[in-house]
Amino acid sequence: MVKRYLKQTWELMRQNKTFSALYIAGTAVPLALTMVVVMYFHILISPVYPELHRDNLYELKTVGFTYGKVNYTEGACGLPLIREWFYPLKSVEAVTAIYYYNWSPFYIQLPDGVSELPVKCQSTDPDFFKVFDFQFIDGAPFSESDFHSRRRCAVLAASTARRLFGTEKAAGRHFTMDYLDYTVTGVVSDASMLTPLSYGQVYQPYTCLSNYDQLAQRKDTPVGPFTTCFLVRDKEQGRLMQAEIDELVRMFNLSHAPKGEKIELTGPMPAWKRNLVPGNTDVNVKSLAFFWGALILLFLFVPALNLSGMIANRMESRQSEMGICKAFGGSRFYLLRLVIRENLLFTLVGGILGLAISWSVLAFGCRWVIRIFNSNLFNDIFRYGGTEVELMPSMLFSPRIFLSAFLFCVVLNLASALIPAWKSLRRPIVESLNNKK
Incomplete structure (x- = not known):
């Protein structure tokens, strides 16, 4: 029976090529647009390599400091704050500091x-590789002794290692960066520029920075050039971490009140929220969800209304066919099931085509998509000499997202088909047989 329905639908497609093409395109294009938007946000907020624990990852980027009662400064975290407050925290799994002003x-x-290769270098500490789940192809992270002794060493991304040495097996080899000699301690699989918190082509200890001593001596203010990331075990530990940090802030402000000094922290904030908006802007998740949700519904509803009009016109042209079927005993519900099966097959073809289009847009036009959604990230591609944005299969393939979008599309398409089909099938047999369209 399934084979017969497939043959009937295929014959219908051959006889009505324009209708079939418009129906499939009317399903594929809105589904592709929906998938591009949803998958882009999936990449930003869902666990992807190397940020596989985004649900338990927090970021603190903004510190405000009032001193002398009237003076105020704001920036990222300073080293004294990180060393005295954040590194010793008990309610975290790991803490890492990343030099932010790159x-x-x-x-x-x-x-x-002769030639030089511009790269994004992440200056950080050894726990960076505990907070983020990098896959080491060769070697290992730089050690605590490397970090404290200020040894010039680095972990390379696989693409950078291949560019420098022609191989990913580069641990122990040497290269020159900014005319200083570095030793490779390890090589990791590339991260994507769409994970800006962890993305880098080179990872070095921040103690290798030339102005590291100056940064460390700024003990008069908690403001500095570092972003701090916290990894917790679960949401409960996240609440304990927040409470521990709030207590540190409260004790500092209480003891320094006579001096007119006060610390204000924006966060720690879940890392996935930080990815949604640039800079230090607070994230209104409800407003973002409402805006993009309304846009996605617009993508889906407008084509569905157009399809409803097309199907109504198509049913008018098939009145004689339906009248003959009813004359030979075909019930209204049998004919309705026939129309539904035809539309489901059209929707399935359109859904597969829409998925292929969305993958193609993200795979080959990712820079264009980024330019629309995040111009700051787009500019970084050129700043660090990049030409392509690497997308891992785990970023593109999310069965849950595709099935959700596809099922919603099926519901809309069925609704757009059922109303005109049911209206048409309610006509008397004689009226259907006398239809000349």
Whole structure:
């Protein structure tokens, strides 16, 4: 029976090529637009390599400090704050500090002695590789002794290692960055620029920074150039961490009140929220969900209304066919099931095509998509010498997202088909047989 329905639908498609093409396109295009929007936000907020624990990852980027009762400064975290408050926290699994003010790329001197490769260098600490789940292809992270001794060493992304040495097995080899000699301690699988918190082409200890001593000596203010990331075990531990930090802030402000000093922290905030808006802007998740949800509904509803009009016109042209079927004993519900099966097959073809289009847009036009959603990230691609944005299969393939979007599309398409079909099938047999369209 299924084979017969498939043959009937295929014959219908052959006889009505324009209708079939418009129906399939009317399903594929809105589904593709929906999938592009949803998958982009999926990449930003869902666990993806190397941020596999985003649900339990928190970021603190903004510190405000009032001193002298009237003076105020704001910035990222300072080293004294990180060392005295955050590293000793008991209610976390791991804490890492990342140098935030990397406005300009580092330059690796290539083996030809002439060319230079601009790279994004993440200056951080050894616990960075505990907070983020990097896959090591060769070697290991730089150690605590490397970090404290200020040894010039680095972990390379696999693509950078291949560019420098022609192989990913580069642990123990040397390269020159900003005319300083570095030793490779390990090589990791590339992260994507769509994970800006963890993305880097080179990872070095922040103690290798030339102005590290100056940063460490700024003990007069908790403000500095570091973003701090906290990994917790679960939401309960996240609440304990927040309470522990709030208590530290309360005790500081209480003891320094006579001096007119006060600390204000924006966060720690879940890392996935930080990815939704640039800078230090607070995230209104409800407003974002309402805006993008309304846009997605617009993508789906407008084509569904157009399809409803097309199907109504198509049913008018099939009145004689339906009249003959009813004359030979075909019930109204049998004919309705026939129309539904035809539309389901059209929707299935359109859904598969829409999924292929959305994957193609993200795979080959990702920079265009990023430029629309996040211009700051788009500019980073050029700043660090990038030409492509790497997308892992786990970023593109989410069965839950596709099935949700596809099922919603099926419901809309069925609704757009049922109303005109039911209205048409209610006509008397004689009226249907006399229809000349």
